Amino acid sequence: MGAKKRIMWVDYAKCFGIIAVVFGHAINGVAGKALDVTYNALYWWHMPLFFMMGGFFLKKITPDLAGWSYLLTKKVRPLLKAYFLNGVILIFLSHFFRQQSWDYTFLYFVRLFYGGSTLNNYLSVFWYLTTYALSIFLTTLLISYVKKVFWQFVLAIGGFFGGILLQDVHFLGNDSFPWDAQISLLAVFWMLLGYYFFKILPKIKWNYHLLLGALGTALLIGLICLYATGHLDFVLWLKSANIHAGWQAFLFPPIICLAIFVACELVERLGGFVPLRFIGQNTDVIMFYHRAAFDITTLLAVTDNWYFRLLIGLAAPIFLAWIMQWVKNTTLWHKLPISS
Structure with a gap:
């Protein structure tokens, strides 16, 4: 059987989501009222978007083997494999590029677990991958065993709301839970919404799509x-x-994510845009490597600013x-045993 046909508007949504992630990291810690507002506004929706x-x-x-x-x-398993494989690569990359001690690097391997x-x-965004894996596991059990x-x-x-309460609870003396497990409790709700939204969306007339998009956009602006x-x-730093x-x-x-989805459907209806699709199809590479790419901007004083971080943080992983x-x-590649 051939590969399943990709849904273009989903790729566009992933594209806008990953651009928001890189943008948020690029402006993190940069002074300025406008950037502070932008930073928080991005965090209101970009990670919930990926969970949905x-x-x-x-x-x-099925309840069997x-x-x-x-x-x-x-x-x-593919998520955890990507987590550890890319984590190891980036830890070594950080060790040599940032000239870190082997003691620091060894302890970072411990932190990776x-x-x-x-x-x-370099690994600051990797919390998402383990939380995502836990959320996939829990949500699948929820829809499978609760009829x-x-x-x-x-x-x-x-x-x-249990996850909200756990944000101030320590785990065995640590400020955070392993794998940010408490955040997966929030993500299960967003994932369940996405599961049913995706089933219902094709049954809703396009005019109502536009209405939902307008309401979500108005909410975001407000x-x-x-x-x-x-x-x-309103702070949502997961x-x-x-x-x-x-x-x-x-x-x-x-509600904001619904507006993003409708906007992406509109882009698809207008004919789409190939570069946006390519970015959306490779969000994992950008997610893993954009923080490492930021360090390229520190090589020259003139490039050591947030807009060059945004540019390089996208361009280098895309390349x-x-x-x-x-x-x-x-x-x-196709002749190699690993490709089969």
């Missing part, structure tokens, strides 16, 4: 205005479990993704 999309293609499993094997080997908010520098949709959402919402004028304290406040995190991100795709398409 994670629910799009989930499948129920075959079902569990599918979940663990096809859904969870604990994960979560203990990861910084009533009502009870699925009751459990997911209960878990969501929240930005309120935050900029000091009338809103990695550090810094969330103000629970009901805002529950209501606002899904790496293009090289990887070119290599995979060569005749030699």
Whole structure:
């Protein structure tokens, strides 16, 4: 059987999401009111967007060995493999590029196993991968073993606010849970929403899509205005479990994400844009390597600023993704045993 046809608007949503991630990291710590507002506004939706999309293609499993094997080997194992493989590569890259001691590097390997908010520098975004894997696992069990949709959402919402409460709880004396496990409780709710939204979306008339997009856009603009004028304290920093406040995190991100999805559908209807699709199809490479690419900008004083970080943080991993795709398409690669 051939490969499944990709859905273009989903690739566009991934593209906008990863650009927002890189943009947020590029301006982190840069002084300025406008950048502070932009930074927080990006964090209101870009990671929930990826968790919601994670629910799009989930499948129920059968309560037998075959079902569990599918979940663990096809859904969870590839994520953990990517986590450790790319983590090791980046730790060594950081060691040599940043001239770190071997003691520091050894301890970073230890931190790689604990994960979560203990990861910084090149691996600061890797908390997402383990949280995503846990969320895939839990959400799949939820839709497979809890038959009533009502009870699925009751459990997911209960878990969501349980995760909010756990943000101030220490784990065995540590400030964070291993793999940021408590954040997966929030992500399960967003993933479950994505699972059902993706099923319902094709049944909704396009005019109502536009209405949902307009409402989500109006909400985002309103929240930005309120935050900029000091009338809103909405913070959603998932990695550090810094969330103000629970009901805002529950209501606002899904509505904003709906607006992003509708905007991406509109781009598809207008004919699409190939570069955006390529970025959306290679978000994993950009996610893994954009923080390392930031260090390229420190080689010259003139490039050591946020807009060059944004440019290089996108361009370098995109070029790496293009090289990887070119290599995979060569005749030699297909002759190697690893490609089969």
